[in-house]
Amino acid sequence: MGVNFTLNGKPVSLDVDPQTPLLEVLRNDLQLNGPKFGCGLAQCGACAVLIDGNSSRSCVIPVSAVNGREVISLEGLGTAKNPHPLQLAFIEEQALQCGYCTNGMIITAAELLAKNPHPDSADIKRALAGHQCRCGAHPRIVKAVERAAGDMP
Amino acid sequence: MTTTRREFLRNSGALVVYFSLPASAVLSVASALAQDPGLSGNAALDTWISIEAGGTVRISSGKVELGQGIRTALAQIAAEELDIDLSRISMATVDTVRSPDESYTFSSISIMQSGTAIRKAAAEARRILLELAAESLGSPVESLTVQDGRIYRAAKVTQVDYWSLLAGQSFNTAVPQDIKTKPVGEYTIVGKSVKRLDIPGKVYGDAAFLQxxxxxxxxxxxxxxxxxxxxxxxxxxxxxxxxxxxxxxxxxxxxxxxxxxxxxxxxxxxxxxxxxxxxxxxPEDLPDEAGLPAWLRSEKAKTYPIVHKEASTTRQAVTSLSASYSKPYIAxxxxxxxxxxxxxxxxxxxxxxxxxxxxxxxxxxxxxxxxxxxxxxxxxxxxxxxxxxxxxxxxxxxxxxxxxxxxxxxxxxxxxxxxxxxxEPYGSAMSIEVKAGLDQKGHIVEWDYDLWSCTHSSRPRGAPGAGNLLYAQHRKNPIEQPPPASIPQPAGGADRNAVPLYVFSRTRVDKHLVQRMPLKVSALRGLGAYGNVFAIESFMDEAALSVNADPFAYRLAHLKDVRAIDVLNKLRELSNWSDRPKTGSGDGWGVGFARFKNLTAWVGIVMKLRVDPETGKVRLDKVIAVVDSGLIVNPDGTRAQLEGGIIQSASWTLKEQVRFTNSAIQSGDWISYPILGFAEVPDIQIEIIDRPDQPPLGLGEAAQGPTAAAIANAVFHATGRRIRDLPLTPERVTMTG
Structure with missing residues (x-):
């Protein structure tokens, strides 16, 4: 069965087991590095992507569920040449240690800023509550989102 | 035809250099190497540095990036010594085909080991490149300077640079131990908060991970x-x-x-x-999770005397105090x-x-x-x-x-x-018993310390360690697991930081290393330092309280180490300690302190928190940390390491323990093994005591123990309840009498 969706603005068409987790399709078939495998249980947030603008756990979503929908990954959010304010802010605040959870933090923060361009630190912490970071970069991550909010157009 | 220095470098092997050294020099090199593990066995300059075509310099370290930013710090050291821009450095991946063998990246010693080796290798490379430049330009070395790899003669730019001199070629020489390195006062890259080299790739989704x-x-x-x-x-x-x-x-x-x-x-x-x-x-062969301390003490153990110091004064103990502490298995x-x-x-x-x-x-x-x-x-x-x-x-x-x-x-x-x-092999559970004798003035004169624990390292270290690997144990023809290793002092394993920095008249510290390992265990950040500092620093608070002394003053009265005293004095001042609320108000301030391994960074922590009297839930509000780790290579990197260490230790201390029944591990996901989340992370203020004249000291693990003790002491201060078994769950905070 074929699956068709929009990935980072481009149409994608695949012939895969429709039950395959979206994360596996993005990483293995479409060679993306942004979304990461962390738990496969929707508990850590490393795999987050935007589906129709909502931060979603791609590790538990079967690829068939995004048929006809719009998926944006970290790569689609911005690039080194055309960065998203959050990406610049994470560099500026040095808001990561190992960087494995960073994808999910930026994706969920992007959803937050799209819906609430001027969140306070409590809003940011609430939005990121479902994301795990083992290195203890939390204070820097919050600062980076605050900085990006200030830089948003 | 005479052989120029350049041709000599190109054509000769490293052996020529070794054998041309007089015997006395060989001896001094050998003794210096013994003190310099980074260069030991990796003396060839080409192992560390190569001048690459295209205007870059490749640095090879044997230390790996674990998210601690080590590769950026090592690149800073190399760029500083070579007088080139940081952007010209490429850090090679550690690969057994070509990298220096620096064993493990562990124990917070990468800057001390690899950093020292790279500093010396880069200094030697620069010296050789300047010699080649002098030959090429027909000018004495003394007339030449370097800016970003470009050679200047009498302050005027020349056509010669590192890459025109040696790109793509070998140095073919060994790094001498006694090479003169750049004076710290001339540093322009080391000591600066340069941005991590790996972060941009990670925020844009470049291929950055094994995955x-x-x-x-x-x-x-x-x-x-x-x-x-x-x-x-x-x-x-x-x-x-x-x-x-x-x-x-x-x-x-x-x-x-x-x-x-x-x-x-x-x-x-x-x-x-x-x-x-x-x-x-x-099989039903796991210990009782709820009775871990008793289980550790009942198991067959090998006792290692760590310190047996006889009384140095005649002051008599008039009162005694004792307490037992424990920490669980932590993932x-x-x-x-x-x-x-x-x-x-x-x-x-x-x-x-x-x-x-x-x-x-x-x-x-x-x-x-x-x-x-x-x-x-x-x-x-x-x-x-x-x-x-x-x-x-x-x-x-x-x-x-x-x-x-x-x-x-x-x-x-x-x-x-x-x-x-x-x-995964967990951080070992520990049980600790402290007894102290106090003299008439309330000063500790006798100290007895016993700790029971499984090993804190079962790394598969080379062929003899192969039996530590899971596959080797599970396959049809298994390789027997080696007996538990005892890591000797001064670093120590289970006994890391078991020796207090405080000075007592008589001190006895014994480690009882449990021989069986029903749960797989190995090195977790800080090893035994986390449990030992939690115990020692909790006990120092208990002892201070027993004689109505201020926790800071009591610690200071037992310290002789000047840098430790400086850290505590700074911490007392920054935390406004004199404004500390009354005991039992629900708001608690606690202090914890240690010098990691008694060898590297000094870290003092004050934790300010609030305990909900109904639920026993602890809310961390504010952390003040003071660190002295000698010369700082990257101040922001130092801060990041400390912030991360404090948050991780707070997570261990408040929430973490591996759950198991008598037959199987029950922790299997983030629900059954919760860690600290965004809502629970405190504000953190870090003060660095910069000592550029002192050697850089590892600090990546230095906050683990002090943070745990500061939390436990603050919980006591908030509630009047002393909790001696980790983690400090709401159940324990409300139930302990």
Whole structure:
């Protein structure tokens, strides 16, 4: 069965087991590095992507569920040449240690800023509550989102 | 024809240099090398530095990036010494084919070891390049200077630079130990908060991790572990699994089982089925989780005297005080479950791994799979921060073993979240008993300290350590696990930081190393320092209270170490300690302090928190930390390491313990093993006492113990309740009388 969706603005068409987790399709078939495998249980947030603008756990979503929908990954959010304010802010605040959870933090923060361009630190912490970071970069991550909010157009 | 210095460098081998040294010089080099583990066995300059075509310099370290920013700090050191811009440095991946062998990246010694080696190697490289420039320009070395690799003569730019002199060629010489390095006062790159080199790639989704390695023809593997370590396989329906879609091979070797499939999802489904269709005999041999301290003390143990110092004064103890403390098993709980890629070809076996030591792992894997070490190559790639010996080595060995049975195709092995929680080696549980005798003035004159623990290191260190690898233990012909190792003082393992920095008249410290290891254990950030500093610093607070002394004043009265005293004085001032609320108000302030390993960084922590009297829930409000780690290579990196250490230790201290029944581990995901989240993280203020005239000291693990003690002491201060068993869960905070 074929699956068709929009990935980072481009149409994608695949012939895969429709039950395959979206994360596996993005990483293995479409060679993306942004979304990461962390738990496969929707508990850590490393795999987050935007589906129709909502931060979603791609590790538990079967690829068939995004048929006809719009998926944006970290790569689609911005690039080194055309960065998203959050990406610049994470560099500026040095808001990561190992960087494995960073994808999910930026994706969920992007959803937050799209819906609430001027969140306070409590809003940011609430939005990121479902994301795990083992290195203890939390204070820097919050600062980076605050900085990006200030830089948003 | 005379041989120029340049031709000599190009044509001669390193041996010429070695043998041209007078015997006395060889001896002095040998003794210096003994003190310099980075250069020991890796004396060849070319091992560390190469001048690359295209205007870059490649630096090879034997230390790996674990998210601690080490590669940026080492690049700063190299750029500083070479007088080139940081952007010209490329840091090579650690690879057993070409990297210096610096054993493991552990114990917060990378700056001290690799940093020192790279500083010396870079200084020697610069010296040689200037000699070549002098020859090329026909000017004395003294007239030349360097800016960003470009040679200047009498302050005027020349056409000569490092790359025109030596790009793509070898130095062919050894790094002398006594090389003169740049005076600290001239530093322009070291000491600056330069931005981490690896962060941009990670925020844009570049291939930055082992998980991003995709090789042609790569197949996907999953392991199906037993439900418990010593479980025995009774029966498994292998045939039905082999018939599943995409399954290429099912491996069943003793109690080691694995699936290889074309697609990852096929491997996942086949592994689930194999798990469902396997029957195991489950031994009930795990200790009682609720009675860990008593269990540790009842087990057969080997006693190691750590300190037996006879009384140095005649002051008599008039009162005595004693208390027992404990910490549970704690998981590394890396955000990425362990993974590895392995390829068996006609040439040998290559393993891409996120383990902490490429050379030690190579030796262990070679023994396990029955190849010569020279036929095994280990290449490091990053994964999530590991904080010690997690599942990385075991996953690498799993992948290697699977690849040996599936030659010619790269095999990518991915552990599940549950695999990682159930099979990573945990930080060891500890039980500690402290007894002190106080003199008439309330001063501690006698100190007795006993600690019981399993080992804090079971790393697969080379061929002799191969039996520590899971696959080696589970396969049909297992390799026996080596007996638990005792890491000697002054670093120590279970006994790390068991020797207090405080000075008492009589001191006795004994380690009782439990010989059995029913739960797999190994190195977790700080090793025994976390439990020991928690115990010592809790006890110092208890002793101070017993004589109505202020916790700061009481500590200071027992200290002679000047830098320790400076840290505590600074901390008292910054935390406005004199404004401390009354005991039992619900608001608590507590202090914790240690010098990591009694050898590296001094860290003092004041924790300010609030305890909800109804629920016993602890809310961390504010942390004030003061650190002295000598010369700081990257101040922001230092802050990041401390912030992370404080938050991780707070998580261990408030929430973390591995759960298990008498037959199996119960922690398997982020629900059954919760860690600190965004809402629970305190504000952190860090003060660095910069001592550029002092050697740089490791600090990555230095906050673990002080943070735990500061929290426990603050909880006491808030509630009047002393909790001596970690973690400080709401149940304990409300129930302890």
């Amino acid at each position: 991003d390695l995709r090789l042609d023809g790569m197949v996907h593997a999953r392991v199906v572990r037993p439900p418990a370590d010593r479980a025995r396989l009774v029966a498994a329906d292998i045939a039905s699994i082999e018939a599943m879609d995409g399954v290429l091979k099912v491996i069943c070797d003793g109690s080691f089982m694995a699936i290889i499939a074309k697609r990852e999802f096929q491997a996942v489904k086949a592994a689930e089925q194999l798990r469902a269709k396997s029957r195991w005999l489950l 590394h709980a890396a955000i990425s479950p362990s993974a590895a890629v392995a390829l068996k070809s006609d040439d040998g076996l290559t393993v891409w791994t996120h383990a902490q030591g490429m050379y030690p792992l190579r030796g262990a894997i070679a023994r396990v799979v029955g190849l010569a070490e020279s036929q095994v190559r280990c290449i490091h790639m990053e994964a999530a921060g590991c904080f010690g010996h997690n599942g990385g080595d075991d996953a690498a060995c799993d992948a290697a073993a699977i690849a040996m049975q599936f030659p010619g195709r790269p095999v990518r092995l991915q552990w599940s979240r549950a695999d990682e929680f159930q099979w």
